[in-house]
Amino acid sequence: VCASSSSRSATETAVGSTTVPSEMKAWVYNEYGGVDVLKFSSNVTVPEVNDDQVLVKVVAAALNPVDFKRRLGKFQATDSALPTVPGYDVAGVVVKVGSQVKSLKVGDEVYGDISEKALDGPKQSGSLAEYTAVEEKLLALKPKSLDFAQAASLPLAIETAYEGLERAGFSKGKSILVLNGAGGVGSLVIQLAKQVFGASKVAATASTSKLELLKSLGADLAIDYTKENFEDLPDKYDVVFDAIGQGEKAVKVVVEGGSVVVLTGAVAEPGFRFVVTSTGSTLTKLNPYLEDGKLKAVLDPNGPFPFDRVKEAFAYLETGRATGKVVVYPV
Numbered sequence: 001v002c003a004s005s006s007s008r009s010a011t012e013t014a015v016g017s018t019t020v021p022s023e024m025k026a027w028v029y030n031e032y033g034g035v036d037v038l039k040f041s042s043n044v045t046v047p048e049v050n051d052d053q054v055l056v057k058v059v060a061a062a063l064n065p066v067d068f069k070r071r072l073g074k075f076q077a078t079d080s081a082l083p084t085v086p087g088y089d090v091a092g093v094v095v096k097v098g099s100q101v102k103s104l105k106v107g108d109e110v111y112g113d114i115s116e117k118a119l120d121g122p123k124q125s126g127s128l129a130e131y132t133a134v135e136e137k138l139l140a141l142k143p144k145s146l147d148f149a150q151a152a153s154l155p156l157a158i159e160t161a162y163e164g165l166e167r168a169g170f171s172k173g174k175s176i177l178v179l180n181g182a183g184g185v186g187s188l189v190i191q192l193a194k195q196v197f198g199a200s201k202v203a204a205t206a207s208t209s210k211l212e213l214l215k216s217l218g219a220d221l222a223i224d225y226t227k228e229n230f231e232d233l234p235d236k237y238d239v240v241f242d243a244i245g246q247g248e249k250a251v252k253v254v255v256e257g258g259s260v261v262v263l264t265g266a267v268a269e270p271g272f273r274f275v276v277t278s279t280g281s282t283l284t285k286l287n288p289y290l291e292d293g294k295l296k297a298v299l300d301p302n303g304p305f306p307f308d309r310v311k312e313a314f315a316y317l318e319t320g321r322a323t324g325k326v327v328v329y330p331v
């Protein structure tokens with residue numbers, strides 16, 4: 001609610017019908033390291049918005065492995081300066097718009113991955129905060145049928161899944177093997193391959209307790225990696241999507257002329273690795289599938305983690321056992 005000019009404090013700026021404070025609560029680290037470098041602060045400066053940006057009041061955020069890899073200092077060469085507020089995935093409400101913003105307005109419910117390049121100059125002030133500033137082009141309107149936690153779980157993972165399938169030239173009638181089908185990205189690759197791209201066959205790997213999940217997401221074949229090695233099976237695939245760092249084994253099961261997409265770790269011919277580029281246009285394109293439930297957000301049942309338990313959320317994600325996405329909600 002906009003404070004009357006007489007009562008508006010010096011630290012508040014009335015914007016439209018929304019009052020934005022100058023300081024906020026956020027999780028911050030000022031040195032690289034394990035979860036214990038994460039500190040909760042109540043007086044982090046609310047980011048200013050550039051002309052092409054909006055300020056989002058964060059309702060929910062989601063964690064990604066790139067958050068903890070970055071915090072461990074694995075991408076220092078191209079990282080933004082410390083201190084860092086981590087967090088790429090956000091879902092929330094627009095409270096302020098920059099002068100060049102064209103299609104978003106105060107009050108819009110939005111979601112997105114706030115860093116266009118995940119490793120090359122990611123945002124210093126991320127989504128594990130009460131407010132975050134994001135370029136309009138990185139956001140989409142939140143699907144009405146998804147709550148904020150579900151929406152926050154999607155952006156980086158679904159954009160990675162979609163971009164990887166596009167780069168691999170995946171198309172209707174092709175077969176695909178997803179290495180790590182139960183994780184944040186793989187659980188969406190299975191769904192996209194089946195529901196959006198029209199796969200002829202989807203196979204995926206996970207451990208014993210997650211095989212039914214893989215089938216529920218659309219996998220025709222669920223391979224228990226604790227009992228058999230996919231590379232020892234007779235099947236070959238048009239595309240192998242490696243979301244676990246098995247790129248050198250993945251190339252053994254791709255057909256002649258097929259594609260091997262690698263998200264992490266070593267790559268062997270004919271495999272290729274890429275780093276996701278955030279864009280709201282992919283979310284807008286997939287919104288109809290999300291609205292009607294053809295594509296589903298997969299949230300780890302140990303969450304959502306409330307804002308004051310972010311350290312616990314990261315510790316859980318870093319076990320490498322998360323199913324789908326680890327979400328922080330409410331913020």
Ligand SMILES: NC(=O)C1=CN([C@@H]2O[C@H](COP(=O)(O)OP(=O)(O)OC[C@H]3O[C@@H](n4cnc5c(N)ncnc54)[C@H](OP(=O)(O)O)[C@@H]3O)[C@@H](O)[C@H]2O)C=CC1
Nearest residue numbers: 065160180182183184185206207263264274275276321322
């Ligand atoms: N290049 C890029 O742009 C991007 C890269 N990435 C990277 O891709 C990888 C996956 O990301 P994300 O999906 O978020 O990861 P998650 O943390 O969600 O993956 C967790 C899952 O990994 C599964 N898993 C662990 N070991 C194996 C194995 N040997 N075989 C099959 N599944 C296994 C676990 O299942 P179980 O308990 O059954 O073992 C668990 O469900 C990460 O390394 C991430 O950094 C992610 C996004 C973008």
Ligand SMILES: CC[C@H]1OC(C)=C(O)C1=O
Nearest residue numbers: 065066118263264275276
């Ligand atoms: C080089 C892959 C790197 O980029 C992202 C976004 C990750 O999660 C990674 O591991």
